[in-house]
Amino acid sequence: MRIDRIITLVFLIALTQGFLLVFDPASGLFANNFDQNLILPLTFTILAALVVITMGIADAVVRSHPQIYLVKLATVRIGRSKIEFAPFAWVLPGLLVVGSYLFIRLFSDLSTQVVGTVLSSLLILIVVIAQYYSVGRQERFYGWAVIGLNIAAYVAGFLIFSSIYVNKWRAFQSAPLVGLTGVLLTYELLRQTKAPARTLRIYCLISGVVLAQVAWALNYWLVSVLVGGIVPLMVCYVLVGIMQAHLTNNLNKAIFREYIIVSIVSVLLIIWAVVTNVKI
Numbered sequence: 047m048r049i050d051r052i053i054t055l056v057f058l059i060a061l062t063q064g065f066l067l068v069f070d071p072a073s074g075l076f077a078n079n080f081d082q083n084l085i086l087p088l089t090f091t092i093l094a095a096l097v098v099i100t101m102g103i104a105d106a107v108v109r110s111h112p113q114i115y116l117v118k119l120a121t122v123r124i125g126r127s128k129i130e131f132a133p134f135a136w137v138l139p140g141l142l143v144v145g146s147y148l149f150i151r152l153f154s155d156l157s158t159q160v161v162g163t164v165l166s167s168l169l170i171l172i173v174v175i176a177q178y179y180s181v182g183r184q185e186r187f188y189g190w191a192v193i194g195l196n197i198a199a200y201v202a203g204f205l206i207f208s209s210i211y212v213n214k215w216r217a218f219q220s221a222p223l224v225g226l227t228g229v230l231l232t233y234e235l236l237r238q239t240k241a242p243a244r245t246l247r248i249y250c251l252i253s254g255v256v257l258a259q260v261a262w263a264l265n266y267w268l269v270s271v272l273v274g275g276i277v278p279l280m281v282c283y284v285l286v287g288i289m290q291a292h293l294t295n296n297l298n299k300a301i302f303r304e305y306i307i308v309s310i311v312s313v314l315l316i317i318w319a320v321v322t323n324v325k326i
Contacts, residue, residue, distance in 0.1 A: 058103055059174070062096050063146070063167040097143050101136040104174045108135040113182035135177050137234045138199055141227070142170050145205030152212060152271070173198045180238070192238055199234045203227060203282055208275030210261070217262045224278055225258030235286045239293040249289050257282060273316060280312040 108114065109132050119130040146166035150159050172194065179191040206227050210220050232253040236246055260278045267274075284305045291297040 059100065059170050060164075060167045062099050062103075063143075063163045063170070065092075065096065093144065093147055096147075097140045100139045100143050100170065104135040104139040104177060105132050107174050108132045108177050108181060111178055111181040117181060134237055137230050138173055138177070138195060138202060139170055141202040141206065141230060141234075142166065142173060142198065145202045145209065146170075148209035149205040152209065169198060169201070196235060199231055200279060200283065203231050204275045204279050207261075207278045208271050211264060211274030212271045214265070217265050220265065221258040221261045224261035225254040228257030228278070228282055229254035231282055232286050232289070236290055236293065239290060241293045245293070249293075253282065253285055253289070256285060276312075277316060280308070284309050284312075 109119070109130065114132070117132070120133050122129045122131070146162065146169075150162040150166070153159055153162065176191040176194040176198070179187040180195060182188065207224060210223055210227075213220075215223075229250045232250040233246065236249060241249070257278050260281050264274055264277060287305055288297065288302070291301045
């Protein structure tokens with residue numbers, strides 16, 4: 047990837063993230079100028095636009111890879127013209143935009159919001175570059191790119207899960223949102239296994255349903271934001287990890303034992319946090 051393309055990416059992503067920080071109808075610099083009844087639809091519209099812009103940037107970068115012809119792209123035909131898209135490049139950047147926006151809004155301090163916006167912009171930039179290098183398996187940075195994308199996926203999951211939990215929405219509101227996030231995260235984490243599309247859809251649906259049930263149960267717990275974000279994240283980690291091992295024919299007693307130990311330790315830490323009433 048050329049340096050001029052990276053500089054352009056830095057500018058576009060920083061501009062995208064910074065725009066929402068300044069013009070956020072709920073907490074931006076011009077929040078007092080907006081009618082209270084318009085705050086929610088305006089916020090949704092601006093956030094949706096920024097998600098689309100970010101996904102467009104990621105799509106364009108991924109399709110510029112010289113080996114993109116090896117990947118099956120979605121195609122839309124308009125008359126005699128053919129337009130190709132890379133939907134797999136949309137998921138993680140879109141989740142990070144939504145997650146970072148929701149999480150940064152939990153802090154009222156402007157300096158914290160600025161630092162959070164800068165860090166989230168850098169994270170999205172790294173993700174877009176990692177997606178570029180994950181296209182060709184012969185790439186020198188392919189392994190590191192995949193590892194980085196997996197870590198970023200869990201970061202996005204934590205940001206969204208925590209933000210949903212702290213709002214204490216009713217189960218019929220929070221559970222579908224957590225479930226949808228789980229479906230998208232599972233797709234992002236399993237797509238590198240090259241599993242058949244039908245199998246991948248089934249696994250994503252299973253993960254989404256399980257995480258929705260976890261979100262429903264969490265509504266009855268009085269735990270901190272940190273715990274509220276980690277619980278569904280750990281469930282997702284164990285569930286997707288077992289699915290991934292199965293799809294790659296690596297599921298054995300050692301792998302299964304590893305995830306059981308992780309599950310037990312996680313449950314003990316959660317119980318400790320609830321009993322000691324940790325406030326984070």
